[in-house]
Amino acid sequence: MRNRRLLTVLMLPALIGGLLALPSFADSQARIVRLSQVEGDVEIERNTGKGFERAFLNLPITQGMKVKTGLDGRAEVEFEDGSAIRITPNTVISFPELALRDNGGKASSVVLEQGTAYVNFLANKDKSDQLTLTFGKAKLALNEAAHLRVYLGDVDASVAVFRGVVQVSGPSGDVEIGKSKTASFDLAQNYKYEVARNLEPDPYDAWDKQQSEYHDRYATNNSGSYSPYAYGGSDLNYYGSFSNVPGYGMMWQPYFAGAGWDPFMNGVWSYYPGFGYAWTSGYPWGWTPYHYGSWTYVPAYGWGWQPGGSWAGLNQPNVNGGTFVPPKPPSSGNSTVVVNRGGSFPTTSNGFFGSRMTIGENSAGLGVPRGSIRNLGSLSLQAQQHGTATTHLPSSTVWGSGGTGWGNTGSRGPGYSSPGVRSPGMSTHSSGVHSSGGGHSSHR
Numbered sequence: 001m002r003n004r005r006l007l008t009v010l011m012l013p014a015l016i017g018g019l020l021a022l023p024s025f026a027d028s029q030a031r032i033v034r035l036s037q038v039e040g041d042v043e044i045e046r047n048t049g050k051g052f053e054r055a056f057l058n059l060p061i062t063q064g065m066k067v068k069t070g071l072d073g074r075a076e077v078e079f080e081d082g083s084a085i086r087i088t089p090n091t092v093i094s095f096p097e098l099a100l101r102d103n104g105g106k107a108s109s110v111v112l113e114q115g116t117a118y119v120n121f122l123a124n125k126d127k128s129d130q131l132t133l134t135f136g137k138a139k140l141a142l143n144e145a146a147h148l149r150v151y152l153g154d155v156d157a158s159v160a161v162f163r164g165v166v167q168v169s170g171p172s173g174d175v176e177i178g179k180s181k182t183a184s185f186d187l188a189q190n191y192k193y194e195v196a197r198n199l200e201p202d203p204y205d206a207w208d209k210q211q212s213e214y215h216d217r218y219a220t221n222n223s224g225s226y227s228p229y230a231y232g233g234s235d236l237n238y239y240g241s242f243s244n245v246p247g248y249g250m251m252w253q254p255y256f257a258g259a260g261w262d263p264f265m266n267g268v269w270s271y272y273p274g275f276g277y278a279w280t281s282g283y284p285w286g287w288t289p290y291h292y293g294s295w296t297y298v299p300a301y302g303w304g305w306q307p308g309g310s311w312a313g314l315n316q317p318n319v320n321g322g323t324f325v326p327p328k329p330p331s332s333g334n335s336t337v338v339v340n341r342g343g344s345f346p347t348t349s350n351g352f353f354g355s356r357m358t359i360g361e362n363s364a365g366l367g368v369p370r371g372s373i374r375n376l377g378s379l380s381l382q383a384q385q386h387g388t389a390t391t392h393l394p395s396s397t398v399w400g401s402g403g404t405g406w407g408n409t410g411s412r413g414p415g416y417s418s419p420g421v422r423s424p425g426m427s428t429h430s431s432g433v434h435s436s437g438g439g440h441s442s443h444r
Contacts, residue, residue, distance in 0.1 A: 030098070031063070037370075038056065039072075042054075045066040056336075057280075061077055063096070082122055086117065086207075089115070094111045107129075107130055109132045109133075110131065111133075112133060121144075147212070148161045153187075157191075170185065184200075214370050227293075232285070232287035238371065239365040245301055248306070251301075252289070256361055258361035259302055270336055272314060294317045296319075297321040297324060346358055357392070359388060361384055361387055
């Protein structure tokens with residue numbers, strides 16, 4: 001069995017990656033970061049000449065791209081070390097620089113064009129990584145750990161610091177903002193500033209805290225043992241688990257992955273200028289296993305992901321599945337193609353004490369909100385035995401916190417609960433989007 005598997009690996013190197021005949025991002029100084037959460041109306045501009053298009057969970061963010069939220073939109077962008085930027089409704093951010101320096105440090109430049117952004121920066125030990133955030137005519141640079149909120153309006157701006165110390169440079173000089181302090185800037189008065197010795201509250205502070213606590217709870221200190229980067233690790237730990245498979249070694253498998261499930265049932269082919277089409281997984285955990293390692297099919301076990309090899313960037317990992325052929329990218333054009341070959345969102349019904357959720361065995365976590373259920377592993381066993389598993393969501397759960405971006409209604413502000421979830425790919429309203437279900441494609 002083991003020799004046969006080795007032969008398969010030799011015969012099928014980069015099965016999906018081979019579909020893309022363009023150079024890999026992994027061999028350049030370019031970087032990709034992750035759109036790790038999508039709630040409500042979120043759009044992305046990818047330098048394709050089409051302007052803003054609908055955003056999907058797990059879309060890679062590359063240098064020069066923009067993310068925009070609408071009236072009910074929220075989003076999170078996760079960097080390689082687990083640092084994150086979260087944006088609230090009516091916010092626009094851009095990424096003019098995502099570069100790798102010669103010394104190995106990562107240089108990230110973000111521009112807040114309007115709205116509110118939360119920044120949770122996790123500094124590396126040698127402080128070689130730097131994140132610069134520009135808002136209007138002011139700028140702050142981080143190379144030490146900090147957690148802050150930045151707001152940019154038409155006539156004013158503010159920086160509130162939850163953790164760390166932040167230096168802001170602007171037309172009226174430099175100002176140091178310490179923990180639990182807020183600096184307010186008057187844009188009409190040449191960014192004249194005042195520092196208050198307290199935190200000005202914002203309605204989305206609780207949402208930002210909720211997401212930070214999720215990452216802290218499910219992050220692992222040994223993430224380097226299964227990935228060269230930390231991002232995506234929290235979702236791997238929450239939505240699945242590793243096990244030792246005889247003859248194959250350690251493999252990770254998502255919860256609710258039945259015998260009929262495969263890792264390419266739900267996703268998007270997205271076009272990236274200068275590179276081509278890249279696969280974006282629709283699963284909430286679908287980042288690291290699609291940019292690193294390989295997917296292997298094991299009889300009586302199903303599909304599992306194994307770490308190893310080099311970071312694939314926008315290429316795809318190896319697939320060792322015998323005669324299995326994953327979805328192919330479009331042969332030409334630059335439209336977005338949605339693939340939905342199976343799996344479904346959980347069904348929900350709202351009651352006085354919260355939402356009752358039923359999850360199918362082949363959903364692989366699709367539509368399950370981040371951190372909303374503590375016993376996913378045991379529920380998965382129930383689903384394997386009975387086909388579905390039913391649980392109750394806590395009344396405090398905010399729908400959309402799973403960050404699907406697959407047509408769910410998302411949340412319309414803190415405390416709002418959606419009455420249900422729509423099927424993936426059923427509301428592709430942006431231009432240039434195709435939907436592929438059951439092996440067919442059609443214009444939307």
